[in-house]
Amino acid sequence: MATEYKRPLRVLLAKLGMDTHTVGITIIGHALREAGMEVIFTGLKQTPEMVCAAAIQEDVDVVGISTLSAGHTRSLPKLARLLREAGADDKLLVAGGVIPEEDKALLEQAGVHRIFTMGSDTRDIVAYLESWWETRRAEEAA
Amino acid sequence: MRQSATEVANRLLAGETAAGARAIRWLDDRDPRGAQVLAEIYPHTGRAQAVGVTGPPGAGKSTLTDMLVAEWRRLGRRVAVIAVDPSSPFTGGAILGDRVRMGRHALDPGVFIRSLGTRGQAGGLSRSTQDAALVFDAMGFDIVIVETVGVGQDEIDVVNLAHTTVIVAVPGLGDEIQAVKAGLMEAGEVFVVNKADRDGFDATWRQMDLMLHLRAQALPDLRWDVPLLRAAAAKGEGAEEIVSAIEAHRLFLEREGEFVRRHGARARDQVLILVRDALAAIAFDLAEEAVLQQVEARTLDPYRAAEQIVSTLTNGVVTA
Numbered sequence: 001m002a003t004e005y006k007r008p009l010r011v012l013l014a015k016l017g018m019d020t021h022t023v024g025i026t027i028i029g030h031a032l033r034e035a036g037m038e039v040i041f042t043g044l045k046q047t048p049e050m051v052c053a054a055a056i057q058e059d060v061d062v063v064g065i066s067t068l069s070a071g072h073t074r075s076l077p078k079l080a081r082l083l084r085e086a087g088a089d090d091k092l093l094v095a096g097g098v099i100p101e102e103d104k105a106l107l108e109q110a111g112v113h114r115i116f117t118m119g120s121d122t123r124d125i126v127a128y129l130e131s132w133w134e135t136r137r138a139e140e141a142a
Numbered sequence: 143m144r145q146s147a148t149e150v151a152n153r154l155l156a157g158e159t160a161a162g163a164r165a166i167r168w169l170d171d172r173d174p175r176g177a178q179v180l181a182e183i184y185p186h187t188g189r190a191q192a193v194g195v196t197g198p199p200g201a202g203k204s205t206l207t208d209m210l211v212a213e214w215r216r217l218g219r220r221v222a223v224i225a226v227d228p229s230s231p232f233t234g235g236a237i238l239g240d241r242v243r244m245g246r247h248a249l250d251p252g253v254f255i256r257s258l259g260t261r262g263q264a265g266g267l268s269r270s271t272q273d274a275a276l277v278f279d280a281m282g283f284d285i286v287i288v289e290t291v292g293v294g295q296d297e298i299d300v301v302n303l304a305h306t307t308v309i310v311a312v313p314g315l316g317d318e319i320q321a322v323k324a325g326l327m328e329a330g331e332v333f334v335v336n337k338a339d340r341d342g343f344d345a346t347w348r349q350m351d352l353m354l355h356l357r358a359q360a361l362p363d364l365r366w367d368v369p370l371l372r373a374a375a376a377k378g379e380g381a382e383e384i385v386s387a388i389e390a391h392r393l394f395l396e397r398e399g400e401f402v403r404r405h406g407a408r409a410r411d412q413v414l415i416l417v418r419d420a421l422a423a424i425a426f427d428l429a430e431e432a433v434l435q436q437v438e439a440r441t442l443d444p445y446r447a448a449e450q451i452v453s454t455l456t457n458g459v460v461t462a
Contacts, residue, residue, distance in 0.1 A: 007171035008234050008259070033235035038259050043242035050248040054241060057254055059163035087160065 009133050010060040014042040014051045016067060016075040024097060025066040031122035035130070048079035056088050061136070062129060067097040073106060080111030092132055096120060147178030154179070154281055155186060159254060162281050166256055169273035180273060183280035188405050190222075190279040191392050192286045194300035196266060196326070197310030199292025202336040204243035206310055206375040206384075207289050211247055213381035214285055221285045222254045222278035226268050228291050229259035236260075240289060254278065265299035266290035272303055272412055293326065301329040302411055305404050306391045308332045308384065311350060313342035327353050331366060332387045334380070338372040347372070366394055425455045 013029050015022070022044070029039045042054050055063050063083070065076060076095055083089050095107065096116035104115055116125055145164065153161035165183075168176030195203050195210075207223060214221045225240030236259035247253040258268040271288060278286045290300050301307050309330035314337075333354060335347050347370070354368055369387045373380030395401040429451045436442035 007173075008229075008236075008261075010167075029237055033230065033237050034233060036230075036233040036235045038229070038236045038238060038257075040238045040257050041242050042248075043245045046245070046248075050245070053248050054255075056160050057163055057256055058241075059160075059167040 009037045009062065009129060010040065010058065011037050011062040011064055011129070012040045012042065012051070012055050012058055012060040013064045013066065014046045014054070015044050016046055016048060016051065016065055016079070017069070017071045018045060019067060019069040019071070020044055021066075021068040021097075024068065025064075028064065028066070028096065028122060028125065031126060032129070035126040037129070048075050048082055051079055052082040052086060052088070055083065055091060056086060060091060061133065062092045062094065065093075065095045067095060067099065069098075072097075072099060073103055076107050076112055077110035084111065092129075094129075096125070145175075147175040148182060150175070151179045151182035154277060155183060157281055159251075162254065162277050163256070165277050166270070166274045169277070170258060170261070170268070170270040176273070180276065183277065187276050187279040188402075190275070190283055190286045191306065191388075191401075192275055192288060192304040192408075193388055194288050194290065194304030194307035195310060196290040196293050196298070196300050196307060196330075197336075198294065198312075198315060200315070201292070201310040201312045202375050203289050203292070203310050204240045206308075206334065206336055206373060207240075207287055208244045208246070209373070209375045209378055209381045210287065210385060210388075211244065211253055212378075213385045215247075215250065215252060217385070219284040220252045220282065221287065222281070222283040223256070223287045223289065224271055224274050224278075225255065225257045225289045226266070226271060226291050227257065227259060229261045229268075231262065234259075234261070254281075254283065260291060264297065266293045266297035267299045267303065272408065275303065298325050298329045303408060305395060305401060306331050306388050308334060308388065310334050310336050311346060312337045313340045313346040328357060331368060331391050332384065333368060333370045334373050334384060335370070336373045336375055336380075338374045338379070339377070343372075365398070366391065421455070425451055428454050430454075 011032055013025055015025060029041060032039050040058050040060060042051060051063065072095065080093055083091060083093065093112050094114045095112050099115055099117055107115060114128060150161045150165050154165055165176065165179045168179065195207050197203055211221045211223065223244065227236055227238045227240060229236040238257035238259060240257055241255055244255055247255065256274060258270060258274065260268045263269045267290060275286045275288065288300055288304055307330045309326055333350060335343065335350060350370055354370055371380060371383050371387060373384060392401065395404065433442065433447050433450055437444055437447045
């Protein structure tokens with residue numbers, strides 16, 4: 001038998017709204033690439049509609065949103081809803097950046113699977129995604 | 143939720159984006175369902191015009207692609223883009239950033255953009271580029287643009303895949319001869335000098351013009367007169383001329399019977415590549431560790447070792 005091909009995890013990274021702080025998302029992107037993942041950048045000033053369309057066209061496993069200038073309590077739940085309506089809620093939705101503690105419950109309830117706040121270690125993010133990926137692959141194989 | 147190949151095939155033939163996207167994923171991941179989908183959609187392919195966009199890193203291929211998409215949309219064509227970026231040969235990871243330049247088409251249902259990592263393939267394309275092009279063809283896209291990784295000299299696999307290849311050069315990459323090297327210069331049906339507003343444009347233009355003249359002299363049988371065009375893609379300048387040249391090339395191919403022939407040649411190539419890869423995989427599995435160890439120990443040379451392995455393979459096929 002030919003050796004089994006382990007496909008890379010595909011991750012879409014995007015910023016929503018009028019937020020042009022790119023340092024964090026760039027570092028995360030490179031950390032994920034170093035961990036063997038395929039990272040797709042959409043560019044800045046995206047709407048939830050644009051991110052949802054890109055996630056479907058690229059058929060990614062994970063959608064990661066970086067947010068550093070507020071607006072996340074509206075845009076993230078909207079993105080979660082759009083993905084759900086498009087039948088794409090099998091994708092993992094994660095967010096990171098400046099997200100106050102008191103917003104977390106609301107976002108998680110709206111369908112954001114995991115929130116990484118300022119100061120998160122990129123290794124923890126990689127580990128989280130890899131462990132989710134292992135579980136997902138086991139489910140797919142079952 | 144496990145989708146069946148037939149379901150995905152039917153939905154993508156009906157033009158459904160998510161189904162097309164899933165089929166490409168399966169093909170890119172070597173999921174067996176990818177080949178099943180391909181079997182079902184294959185009779186519905188052979189119509190789309192595949193357009194390659196290639197050139198050195200930093201030539202503005204993505205921005206130019208974005209501009210061409212806009213122009214074709216203005217003309218009412220449905221356009222798919224396969225944007226290839228390099229995967230790390232060490233980790234397999236990749237940053238796929240070509241979408242960043244194409245944000246304005248994000249919500250246009252007549253445009254489908256897919257980013258692919260090379261995943262170990264040399265030559266400027268990903269292993270599944272041809273498969274993705276077939277999926278888009280079956281979905282009814284009129285134009286499939288294949289944007290390669292930034293290429294150097296002989297990474298011109300896109301020429302075999304595309305009906306029309308656009309070579310993009312830019313001023314200011316240093317030594318003018320370096321801007322577009324031999325392999326690239328001999329390929330391609332449409333040449334563009336991008337970033338025409340930059341210093342050094344005239345010199346690059348003259349150099350390209352000269353090289354195209356030399357190429358025309360060397361290939362007197364080539365009836366297609368290769369156009370050299372200028373563009374400033376970041377400003378949206380030059381789109382009409384480039385799209386007209388590509389459309390003219392399509393008409394030329396059709397007139398010469400080449401359009402169908404190229405689809406055919408592409409299909410043949412793909413079969414040969416698949417056979418080669420499958421046979422290689424079998425041979426590698428057959429390769430006895432003992433033989434390889436002899437080569438490492440310098441008691442057997444690589445050529446004789448390869449011969450032994452191939453002869454094992456041939457016998458295996460005969461007796462099987």
